[in-house]
Amino acid sequence: MRLSGPDDVSVRSCPGGPDLVRGATLVVDDDGVQHEVTRPVVAICRCDRSSRMPWCDSTHKAVRPR
Amino acid sequence: MLLPRERGPLSRRVLQTLRTGPGSSRSTTAFTELALGPDSVVTDEDAQLALWTLYELHYRGFDDAAEDLEWDPTVLRLRRTLERRFERELREAVALRLRSLPGEAPVGETLLALPATSTGPSPAAYLHRHASREVVVDFLRERSLQQLKESDPQAFVLPRLTGRSKVALAELLYDEFGGGRPERLHQRLFAEAMVSVGLDPTYGTYVDEVGALSLASANAMSMFGLHRRLRGAAMGHLAVFEATSSVPSRKIAGGMDRLGLPPAAAAYFHEHVEADSVHEHLAAHDICGAMVAEEPGLREDVLVGAAVCLHLDELSALELTERWNPTAPTAQEVAS
Known part of the structure; x- marks a missing residue:
């Protein structure tokens, strides 16, 4: 996974949840597919179970009940 | 939008005041308090409609009520009577739930753990697997009351x-309000969903039909x-509202x-x-945290707001699922 943007890209991991990414305009996944960022902040999946990769879809709540 | 139809003495009094202006009723009722009965106002459609009508003066207003009534002392006094009782009842209703929470954990984590304490039926699960088209339409009609002004209350x-919490709320609101693209405004997306199933997306159209909850x-x-x-x-409520949205939204979309x-x-x-997979973390950690x-000193109220969101969602779920499927076990039966 590669994050790119015109300015600084910041990443913060949420406990038991996704990475919150600010400042990225493009997310390139491990297969080289580019995903355009359309929100001021995006959540990147960390559990690999999202059905909308690379974006978090909250599936982790079902996999790892809090 | 026109003023709604009355549903009892409280909404009648409020509507009368708004329709004629407080000045014209000064001789009789303008300065007497609203008389609230002993029963809960949370589930009383008359009290809730009266309050909703008073609040709408601060949002889109009514074509048949003067705009300057928004800050009229007599009108605010009616609102205050209803609000005091509403707030007290809500605080009492969530007190027990809040006492069981660990006092030490960071507020963000506590907020995101709260939805697991929720009980009762899930309208999203019913919409996902069983609902007829008519039920889905009914659901959209009920939700239209808040979704056509989605995020407007939080913008206040x-x-x-x-500082940090202001920046994070601005990020969240910018996304809710379309991220610079009017066609992505969430209120507009909801209106388009309504149109697609034959509902009228005009603001306030269904206020006379929706339930107390x-x-x-x-x-x-x-x-x-x-x-x-x-x-x-307000922000604790937002955190739980967002944290209980993503998974149910997927189920509802699946049902559709x-x-x-x-x-x-x-x-x-x-x-x-x-x-909302983004927003729940923004709201819980970056705003409330x-x-x-x-x-x-705000911690307690953040958690009160969060628990109120769950409490009203549970009551609302009962109201909806009992209407849609009267043979389903009630929440009390499920819990026992």
């Missing part, structure tokens, strides 16, 4: 925050948003696809699967 809070849910957000004193509750509804119907919910770090 922005000038009351500073749809009104109460919208009113709680307005009360929290309009009082600076309740800013903690099952019924073969037009893509615009599910599009609103698909958007919320992704958006920062607010409480700066002002530790």
